[in-house]
Structures are given as C-alpha cells and as structure tokens.
Amino acid sequence: xxxxxPTASLFGVDADPVTIEVQVHAGxxxxxxxxxxxxxxxxxxxxxxxxxxxxxFEWPNKRVTINLSPAWQKxxxxxxxxxMAVGILLASDQLPVxxxxxYAFLGELGLDGxxxxxxxxxxxxxxxxxxxxxxxxxxxxxxxxxxSRVVGVxxxxxxxxxxxxxxxxxxxLSPTPPPRPPPRPDLADVRGQAVARxxxxxxxxxxxxxxxxxxxxxxxxxxxERLPGLLPPLTPGEALEVTKIHSAAGVLPVxxxxxxxxxxxxxxxxxxxxxxxxxxxxxxxxxxxxxxxxGVLFLDELGEQRPVVLECLRQPLEEGVIRIxxxxxxxxxxxxxxxxxxxxxxxxxxxxxxxxRCQPVERLRYARRLSAPLLDRFDLRLxxxxxxxEQLLGEAGGEPTxxxxxxxxxxxxxxxxxxxxxNALVPGSRLDELAPLDRAARxxxxxxxxxxxxxxxxxxxxxxxxxxxxxxxxxDPPLTEEHVGxxxxxxxELATLQAAS
Amino acid sequence: xxxxxxxxxxxxPPAEAYLAALAGLAGMGPRRLGALLEVHGDPAAAWSRVVxxxxxxxxxxxxxxxxxxxxxxxxxxxxARAVEPEELAARHRAxxxxxxxxxxxxxxxxxxxxxxxxxxxxxxxxxxxxxGPACALVGTRxxxxxxRRTAHDxxxxxADAGVAVVSGLALGIDGAAHRGALAAGSGAGGxxxxxxxxxxxxxxxxxxxxxxxxAAAGALVSEAPLxxxxxxxxxxxxxxxxxxxxxxxVVVESHDRGGSMHTVDAAVERGRTVGAVPGPVRSPASAGxxxxxxxxxxxxxxxQDVLVALGLGRAPLSGPAPxxxxxGPPLDxxxxxxxxxxGFAPTTTDDVVTAAGVGLGAALTSLHRLAAxxxxxxxxxxxxxxxxxxx
Numbered sequence: 100x101x102x103x104x105p106t107a108s109l110f111g112v113d114a115d116p117v118t119i120e121v122q123v124h125a126g127x128x129x130x131x132x133x134x135x136x137x138x139x140x141x142x143x144x145x146x147x148x149x150x151x152x153x154x155x156f157e158w159p160n161k162r163v164t165i166n167l168s169p170a171w172q173k174x175x176x177x178x179x180x181x182x183m184a185v186g187i188l189l190a191s192d193q194l195p196v197x198x199x200x201x202y203a204f205l206g207e208l209g210l211d212g213x214x215x216x217x218x219x220x221x222x223x224x225x226x227x228x229x230x231x232x233x234x235x236x237x238x239x240x241x242x243x244x245x246x247s248r249v250v251g252v253x254x255x256x257x258x259x260x261x262x263x264x265x266x267x268x269x270x271x272l273s274p275t276p277p278p279r280p281p282p283r284p285d286l287a288d289v290r291g292q293a294v295a296r297x298x299x300x301x302x303x304x305x306x307x308x309x310x311x312x313x314x315x316x317x318x319x320x321x322x323x324e325r326l327p328g329l330l331p332p333l334t335p336g337e338a339l340e341v342t343k344i345h346s347a348a349g350v351l352p353v354x355x356x357x358x359x360x361x362x363x364x365x366x367x368x369x370x371x372x373x374x375x376x377x378x379x380x381x382x383x384x385x386x387x388x389x390x391x392x393x394g395v396l397f398l399d400e401l402g403e404q405r406p407v408v409l410e411c412l413r414q415p416l417e418e419g420v421i422r423i424x425x426x427x428x429x430x431x432x433x434x435x436x437x438x439x440x441x442x443x444x445x446x447x448x449x450x451x452x453x454x455x456r457c458q459p460v461e462r463l464r465y466a467r468r469l470s471a472p473l474l475d476r477f478d479l480r481l482x483x484x485x486x487x488x489e490q491l492l493g494e495a496g497g498e499p500t501x502x503x504x505x506x507x508x509x510x511x512x513x514x515x516x517x518x519x520x521x522n523a524l525v526p527g528s529r530l531d532e533l534a535p536l537d538r539a540a541r542x543x544x545x546x547x548x549x550x551x552x553x554x555x556x557x558x559x560x561x562x563x564x565x566x567x568x569x570x571x572x573x574x575d576p577p578l579t580e581e582h583v584g585x586x587x588x589x590x591x592e593l594a595t596l597q598a599a600s
Numbered sequence: 601x602x603x604x605x606x607x608x609x610x611x612x613p614p615a616e617a618y619l620a621a622l623a624g625l626a627g628m629g630p631r632r633l634g635a636l637l638e639v640h641g642d643p644a645a646a647w648s649r650v651v652x653x654x655x656x657x658x659x660x661x662x663x664x665x666x667x668x669x670x671x672x673x674x675x676x677x678x679x680a681r682a683v684e685p686e687e688l689a690a691r692h693r694a695x696x697x698x699x700x701x702x703x704x705x706x707x708x709x710x711x712x713x714x715x716x717x718x719x720x721x722x723x724x725x726x727x728x729x730x731x732g733p734a735c736a737l738v739g740t741r742x743x744x745x746x747x748r749r750t751a752h753d754x755x756x757x758x759a760d761a762g763v764a765v766v767s768g769l770a771l772g773i774d775g776a777a778h779r780g781a782l783a784a785g786s787g788a789g790g791x792x793x794x795x796x797x798x799x800x801x802x803x804x805x806x807x808x809x810x811x812x813x814x815a816a817a818g819a820l821v822s823e824a825p826l827x828x829x830x831x832x833x834x835x836x837x838x839x840x841x842x843x844x845x846x847x848x849x850v851v852v853e854s855h856d857r858g859g860s861m862h863t864v865d866a867a868v869e870r871g872r873t874v875g876a877v878p879g880p881v882r883s884p885a886s887a888g889x890x891x892x893x894x895x896x897x898x899x900x901x902x903x904q905d906v907l908v909a910l911g912l913g914r915a916p917l918s919g920p921a922p923x924x925x926x927x928g929p930p931l932d933x934x935x936x937x938x939x940x941x942x943g944f945a946p947t948t949t950d951d952v953v954t955a956a957g958v959g960l961g962a963a964l965t966s967l968h969r970l971a972a973x974x975x976x977x978x979x980x981x982x983x984x985x986x987x988x989x990x991x
Contacts, residue, residue: 294949294981297960313981444980459741459771460804482981484948546972568961584965588949595978 102189105203106182107226108140108167108174109219111383111423111430112347114226118168119179121186126162134167137175137381146177147184149210154256159191173427175382178217181206181233184255185262198262203229205242212255216353221245221339221346233258236269240356241346244339283328283360287499288321291486295322298479298589300503303329304510305567306521307478308416308438310401315448317483319441323365323397326439328500330361330394331508337393344392344433348385362394364436368403376411378423383430388415391436401442402468409473412438416476440477442469471593478523478560480591510570522567527559534566539580547587561586616699617689618643619720620825622650624683624798625676629837630823632664633719643719647685653677691826697799698723700821706730714844715869718823721841724799725819729790734764735906736846736867738839738860739773739853744885744946745977746987747853748776750877754852755780757903759788761912764818766792766846768838769811770859771804773852782813790818792845796838797830798822821845835859840866848909850875850900854888861888873909875900882945883984931975934958938966939975939985946982 102121107114130144144165151158165183167174182204188194205223206214217223220238225245234242236251243249250268252258260266289296295311299322302309309326311319333341338359345351345358366375366387373379377386388396398404415421419435445462449455457465474480511521517533519525525533536544544561547553553561564586565578572582622633622643639658640646649655655676656662656669665672692699700707701720706727711717723730735758737751755765755777765781767774781791793814795803799822802808814820823841824834839859843849843866851874854860867874875898879886893899898909907913931939941947941955953963967983970976975989 291950293953293960294964455742462742463806484950484981543968550972552972581961581965584968585961587968588964591980592978595980 100190100192102186104182104186104189104199105227105229106179106205107203107223108172108179109176109223109347109382110173110428111377112222112344112385112389112432113430114219114222114347115172116226116228117172117174117179119182119186120166120168121183121190122164122166123159123161123187123190124164128160128162130163130165132165132167134165134170135173136167137173139177140167140174140179143177143180143183143208146180146208146210147187150184150208150212150255151187153210154212154254154259156188156193156259157191159187161191163187163190176218177207177215178205178219178223180208181214181255181258184208185258188259194259194262198264201230202233203227204233206233206235206252208255214252214254214258218349219347221343221351224249225343237353240354241342241351244342244357280360283363283500284321284324285500286325286328286503287496289318289325289497292318292322292483292497294481294589295483296497296503297585298481299326299329300507300571301564301567301589302326302437302439302479303504304507304522304571305478305514305564306437306523307564307567308476308523309440310474310477310480311439311441311483312444312481313441313483314485315443317485319483320365320397320399322483323395323399323439323441324363325500326397326437327361327363327395329504329507330437331504331511333359333361333393340433341393344385344389348390350390360394362391363397364388364391364394365397365399368400370408372405372408372411375408376421376423377432377434378425380425381427383423383425383428383432385432386421388412388421388434388436389432392433394436396436396438398438398440401440402446402465406468406470409469413473413476438477444482466593474593475554475556475560477590478564479589480593481589482591482595506571509573510567513570513573514567522563522570525563525566530559530562530566533576534562534569535577536562536583537577537579540565540578540583543580543583543587552592557590561590564589614689615643616701616720617685618647619701620692620699620722621680621683621685621688622647623719623823624688624825624828625650625679626831627672627833628676629833630716630718630840632661634716635661635664637719647680650676651680688825692722695800695826696724697826698727699825700727708845710734710847711844716840717844718841721821721823722799722825723819723821725815725817726790727819729764729792729819730821730845732762732764732789733910733912734766734789734792734846735910736766736842736849736863737773737777737852738767738842738849738863739777739851740855740858740860740885740888741770741772741774742855742885743772743776743853744883744979744984746944746984747773747877747879747885749986749988751776751852752780752783754850754877754900754903754906755791756783758906759784759791761903761907762789763903763907763910763912764789764792766794766842768835768842768859769793769795769807769814769820771807773860775807775810777852778810778814782810782817792818793820794838794842794845795820795822795830796824796834798824798826798828800826801828801830803830836862839863843867843870843872846872848873848875848898848906850877850906851889851892851897852877853879853885854892855884856887856891858888864892873898875906875909877901880943880945880984882943931970934962935966935969938963939970942967942970942976942983942985944985944987946979946984948982952983 104119108117214235216235220241224242231248231250236253239251261268338357342358364387375387415434421434445457447456565582568582636646656673662669708730751773759781767777799820802811839862849867851860876889876892938956941952976983
C-alpha cells in the first residue's frame with residue numbers, strides 16, 4: 100500500500116515542504132530511493148533499516164519504492180529519516196492507517212533507533228508544518244519558534260508506541276538551557292579614544308558602515324567587538340529571521356531557542372569566498388555575511404582579503420541580500436549587516452610611522468588593493484592610533500555600553516519616526532526633504548564641493564551621518580555646520596588614511 | 601683597429617659604446633668598472649675581456665667581484681654576448697640620448713676631480729644643464745605635507761634664481777623639489793634628475809610624467825645605459841652622483857637613517873656644503889635633518905639661504921623675512937582655541953579635543969575649517985600646524 104508522510108528539506112536559509120511517498124508492492128525484495136536525493140538522503144534507507152532491526156520492526160520482504168516528492172527538487176540532509184521510517188511502517192501495515200493523520204516528521208535516525216537533532220530545525224519546522232510536528236526531543240524548543248504544535252521524541256520505538264496508543268507521548272524533556280553566551284564586552288573597557296567611541300555610537304545609531312585603519316594594537320578589534328552591544332535588541336520578527344539563518348547554517352546550538360541579540364561575525368582573513376558569502380557546490384549554505392544579518396560583520400585585515408571576496412560584498416552592502424547561483428539552483432540569502440572593517444595602513448602595519456619598514460611604493464601598492472567603490476561605501480572612516488601608555492594605565496574607563504546604547508535607541512526612534520529605516524539607508528532623493536541644511540552647513544559643503552574635496556556620492560554619505568548626529572543630539576533638522584563638520588571629521592579622506600606620499 | 605661586419609670594412613665603435621655596454625651589466629658598480637678600465641686601459645679591451653668570460657683573470661679586478669669572481673665573470677659573459685655595443689650606442693643616438701664621457705666637451709667640470717666618478721653619463725635632455733650652479737635637494741620618500749611644500753618652494757625659488765635643482769626623482773621630497781623647479785618661470789635653471797636605472801626606465805612608475813618634464817626642461821642623467829633595471833645597489837651609487845653634480849646638498853626632511861644620509865656622506869667626502877631644513881623636534885621625518893643641524897650643517901630656511909651659500913645672493917641685513925602666508929580672516933574664539941591645541945608635530949584628534957577643551961563635534965568642525973583655510977594639515981588620525989599658515 101502507499102503512505103504519504105510530510106516532512107521538509109533545507110535549501111539556502113529556507114526549507115521546502117517534501118512528502119515522502121512509500122509504496123510497498125509485489126516484486127523482488129529491493130529498496131529504491133528516488134526523487135532527487137543527495138548522498139545523505141540516499142543513505143537514509145540504510146539508517147532506517149538498521150534502526151528497524153534495533154527496534155524489532157520488520158523490513159518488508161517486498162519491493163519498496165521511496166519517492167521524495169516533488170521529485171524535480173534536490174533534497175539534502177538527514178532530517179527526512181524519521182518520515183521515511185514512519186512511511187515504511189505505515190506502508191507495511193506495522194502502523195494503523197489513520198494513526199498519523201495531520202502529522203509531520205523531522206529527525207535523523209541513529210542505528211539504534213535514537214532520534215537525533217537535525218541541522219536547520221527552525222526553517223524545516225516552518226516548512227513542514229504538521230499538527231502536530233514530531234521533532235527530536237532536544238529540539239522542541241527550537242521547533243516551537245516556527246510552529247506551535249510540536250511533540251518531541253527521543254527514540255523510534257517510543258514514537259511508534261505513542262502513535263499506536265500503547266504508551267503516552269514522552270513528556271517533553273525538561274529543557275536544559277544551553278549555556279548562555281558569555282556577556283558581550285563592555286565599552287567601559289575602552290580608555291580614551293574619544294573619536295573612535297563617537298564613531299561607534301554613530302555607526303550603531305545610523306547603521307553606517309565603519310572603516311578603521313591604524314597600527315596593530317590600536318584597539319580596532321576591541322572597538323568592533325563592542326559595536327553589537329550598542330545595537331538595539333532584535334524585534335521578535337528579526338529574531339526569528341536571524342535564528343532561522345543560524346539554524347540553517349547549523350551553527351545554532353541544539354535547544355538554544357531564539358537568538359534575540361544582534362549577531363557578531365568575525366570571519367578569519369583566510370576564510371574562503373564560500374565561507375564568507377555563502378554557497379557551496381552540493382548545498383547553498385549561508386555564509387558569514389548572512390550569519391551577520393541584522394548584526395555586525397567584522398572583517399579584520401581588509402587589505403589581506405582576496406579581491407574577489409571583497410567585490411562580492413558590494414551587492415549585499417547595496418541591497419541587503421546576496422544572490423547565489425550554483426548548478427543546483429539559485430537562492431537569495433538575507434545579508435543586511437553593519438560592516439566594520441579594519442585594515443593596516445601598510446604591509447608592516449605601522450603606516451609611515453618611524454617604525455614602518457615598508458617602502459613607500461609598497462604602501463601605495465597595498466592601498467590600491469582595495470577598490471575605490473568599496474572604500475566609498477564606508478560612511479565612517481577613521482584612523483585609530485596606538486594608544487599612548489599613559490592613557491592605557493592612567494585614564495579611567497569611558498562610558499559603559501548601557502549608557503551609549505540608550506542614546507542609540509533614542510536616536511533610532513527619532514529616525515524611525517520619520518518613516519525611514521536607519522539613516523544609512525535613506526535614499527539620496529529624500530535627503531533634501533529629510534536632512535535639510537542650514538545656511539552655514541550649506542556654505543561649508545559648497546566650499547568643499549567647489550574645491551573638489553567631496554564627490555556627489557560622498558556628499559550624500561556625509562549628510563546621512565550628519566542626520567544621525569542630529570538624531571543623537573536630539574535636534575530636528577535643519578542640520579548645522581557642526582553636524583556636517585563632525586560628519587566630515589568622522590569620514591577621513593582615503594589619501595590621508597593611507598598616508599602614502 | 602678595424603672590424604669587418606657583413607663584408608664591409610667599418611670604423612670601430614667609439615669608446616662610449618663599450619662603456620655603455622659595460623655599465624649596463626648586472627652588478628657592474630663604479631668600483632668594478634673602475635678596476636676593469638684601470639687594468640685594461642681601454643673600454644674596448646675591457647669589453648672583449650668580459651665577453652671572453654675572463655673578467656676575473658686579473659687579481660685587481662677579481663678583488664672587487666665579491667666571494668665568487670669566476671661565477672660573476674661567467675654571468676657577465678653570458679649577458680655580454682647578447683649585447684652589441686655599436687647597436688647599443690645606435691639605440692642611444694636614435695633616442696636622442698647623449699653618452700657623455702670625460703673627454704666630451706660637455707662633461708661636467710665637477711666630476712673631473714671626483715673620487716669615484718661615473719665612467720659615462722647617459723644624458724637625456726640638454727647636457728648644458730649640468731654646467732651651471734647647482735643645488736641638490738633631497739629627502740625622505742615618506743615626507744610630511746610641510747616637507748613637501750618646503751621642497752617645492754625652495755626648488756621653485758632656486759630655479760627662478762637660475763640654479764639647477766639636482767635630485768633623484770624619487771617619491772616624496774625628491775619629486776616635490778623637481779615639481780617646484782618645473783613650476784618656476786621661463787629662463788629658470790633647468791632641473792637635473794639623476795636616476796638609478798636607465799633614463800628610459802621610470803621608477804617609481806607613478807613619476808613617468810615627471811621624468812619627461814625634467815628631461816624636457818633640463819637633463820635626466822644616469823651612469824647606466826638605456827634599459828638598465830634599477831637594481832637596489834644602484835640607488836646609493838646614484839646618490840653619490842647627486843652629491844657630485846651639486847655645489848650644495850640640502851636635505852629637506854629625513855628620518856635618522858635612509859638614502860638621504862648616503863647622499864650627505866658622499867657630499868662630505870667631496871667637500872660639498874651640506875645644508876638641512878630644520879623641522880619640529882618631535883617629527884620623525886625631521887630626525888635626520890635636525891641631527892645634521894646639530895652637527896653644524898648649514899641652516900636652510902629658504903632658497904635665499906642656499907643662494908648665500910652658493911655666493912649668488914646677499915644675506916639680508918635683518919634676517920630673512922618671516923615665511924608666513926597671506927593674512928587670513930581672523931579666527932573666532934573656538935577655532936583659535938583648537939588651533940592652539942594643534943602642534944607643529946602631528947597631534948592626534950583625541951589630544952586636540954582634550955587640550956582645546958571643546959566638544960568632539962565642535963573640535964572636528966573647527967579642524968575641518970582650519971584645514972580648509974590652510975592652517976593645519978590632516979594626517980592619518982592626526983593634525984599638524986602649517987608653518988606657512990595665514991597670519
């Protein structure tokens with residue numbers, strides 16, 4: 100007879116509903132899996148067969164055809180194991196017809212019949228639906244984020260007894276909360292660095308990308324790590340979106356529940372393009388830029404990144420998504436992140452200082468590795484000098500994260516009240532309306548434009564930053580000379596930063 | 601001596617063809633070339649010896665060839681067999697490049713008694729530019745904005761006074777000095793660029809246009825023939841020619857070590873007057889020049905100081921006019937406080953904010969206004985006061 104069991108399969112950061120069709124019919128004993136399975140799906144029948152043996156179920160001594168419908172779509176992963184097992188049990192009359200009406204199943208099977216956690220349980224649960232949805236016991240918390248009626252099972256035998264009504268459903272595991280992530284580092288640890296602190300605050304308030312240059316040991320990484328703490332907590336909708344991405348990438352700890360803090364991703368310089376951007380040949384996994392969605396992406400040593408990787412960043416920076424095209428299909432993955440990049444001014448890092456061992460030509464060549472269009476996308480650019488020892492030892496810590504985050508939240512509310520999202524995304528065509536300039540500010544910018552010190556695009560970026568400064572100051576536009584002057588001061592000329600003669 | 605090429609008798613190539621061929625060999629520095637010419641007396645004979653792979657046969661030459669003279673001689677022989685001196689000389693003629701030798705009427709008199717003169721000077725442009733009064737303006741490649749402007753202005757004023765500005769066409773001070781000389785009016789002294797590789801090899805590549813301008817307005821010289829790559833050792837060797845071709849050597853900005861200090865050593869060896877431009881005591885780019893001044897180098901504040909040293913100008917009775925810019929609009933209180941907080945050596949923005957006692961936004965805005973009006977220079981995360989700021 101034929102059994103149809105709903106489950107789901109992962110694609111990119113989303114999952115597609117899949118129906119496992121099992122037909123047990125006359126013929127030579129043989130089991131075939133059809134319908135676009137990848138290697139893991141094809142192996143599922145071996146796992147299920149071994150689990151049957153462990154649990155004392157009977158493998159039908161007939162021809163078994165398993166179809167993963169819709170058949171044209173590539174399926175991947177082990178989450179279909181449980182649905183396949185239930186389908187075979189049903190088709191071979193080991194489960195009563197009607198016992199699973201409305202059910203959907205997600206879970207990987209161990210050879211002993213244990214139901215194990217799967218990668219991407221949040222998007223999978225959303226796609227599979229089911230009333231109820233059966234998931235691995237350890238992932239009930241995660242699956243409930245996407246759908247309400249969820250039951251968890253730890254073993255195939257328990258599941259079958261519960262479906263037959265022979266035993267009650269296993270009680271939901273008293274969730275062992277996963278270890279809380281260590282608290283975010285606090286801005287109070289940063290001593291001095293008034294300009295860099297101001298830049299962090301503006302970046303958080305307006306969603307402006309930030310480029311930090313300077314010698315090693317200046318605290319670029321330390322500053323970047325403290326930016327996520329300044330961002331407002333995620334809204335429930337955003338939190339689910341972020342949790343889904345992390346779940347699909349397999350980096351969400353089992354049973355972690357909702358991620359409600361802005362994520363922070365700091366891929367290593369040697370990360371491949373696929374690890375950073377997402378993709379892969381057999382599956383479309385989200386990369387670091389999608390994991391940083393609604394949070395902060397920190398790219399250290401920007402000058403050491405491969406140019407192709409950097410050019411891949413331009414689309415997400417512009418559109419907030421990354422479109423990946425591969426032989427197995429194409430996917431659009433969310434990637435709306437706040438980019439913080441750090442770079443040394445030259446290969447040795449000292450940047451023309453008397454300690455610098457680089458030839459001027461080497462410095463020029465290093466500076467040219469980054470394309471002007473990419474560097475132009477940073478609204479905030481500043482040099483972080485090495486802190487002087489007196490400051491490190493003597494000065495008291497600065498304002499704590501909580502105080503700055505409160506100002507950021509107020510500024511963001513002001514921006515939201517104008518009906519736009521963060522200021523960095525205000526379209527250029529609306530700047531005249533939303534960020535008008537007073538007379539002195541206009542004169543300052545006009546002088547700069549006339550001298551060729553600012554491009555048209557640079558002008559837009561300076562006005563957006565100035566608008567954020569006004570929001571932080573609690574002032575309504577028109578923008579003053581001080582707002583514009585500060586915005587210009589926080590966006591250093593590239594030539595100045597690279598300090599090459 | 602006559603050579604028979606393609607069945608037609610022809611005069612032997614002139615000596616400068618052999619000199620050019622010899623000077624273009626990899627690793628052929630002035631000491632080795634000097635030893636070869638000393639031993640063989642005649643460039644043609646030295647060349648045939650090199651082609652035969654027997655350059656290291658004479659102990660006087662072998663002594664200059666480093667650890668493995670035979671290997672060096674063998675490499676030279678391989679390289680030399682691919683070079684035809686007459687064809688090389690013809691290439692120079694076709695490119696309008698003069699091969700100056702000590703017996704050429706335009707050979708600079710300053711080189712006649714030089715302790716280590718170049719064997720020949722490959723000259724693009726007008727060899728007459730090498731004859732008049734000359735001042736070398738040299739310095740670091742990673743200079744400050746102040747140093748660049750100083751080199752430019754001294755170069756321009758010297759050229760206006762008819763003095764040839766001699767420099768190395770490198771990034772930083774060298775390039776700025778030449779740009780200044782090129783900015784001088786008509787009838788000015790033509791600049792002299794001394795380069796390490798062939799005069800057709802632009803190094804650094806970003807100075808290609810400057811190479812052409814210097815050759816057009818003055819002369820571009822090298823002791824290596826056309827096409828010679830600028831090997832590392834050629835730069836210090838080039839520096840001695842800069843010193844030799846100038847009457848006064850002025851270092852505009854230099855770190856405590858570096859190429860400019862080689863030029864100074866060469867100048868001292870040749871008895872040339874050495875001058876230095878004083879700089880902020882805490883600026884690393886002025887550490888070398890300030891040390892020279894402490895060693896009693898000539899204090900050079902402007903072109904006038906150089907002209908006095910050259911015997912071309914008179915020391916002004918009341919000291920030089922203060923080098924400050926045009927009177928500017930008066931600064932308002934906040935800008936004046938911020939300007940006060942900026943030192944002549946690079947000062948970080950944080951320090952400016954602390955010292956000025958104003959808010960960060962006000963300080964950044966003032967700094968922007970001050971930079972736009974020419975009071976301060978922006979550096980990476982730092983600001984420095986301009987000496988030629990408006991009053």
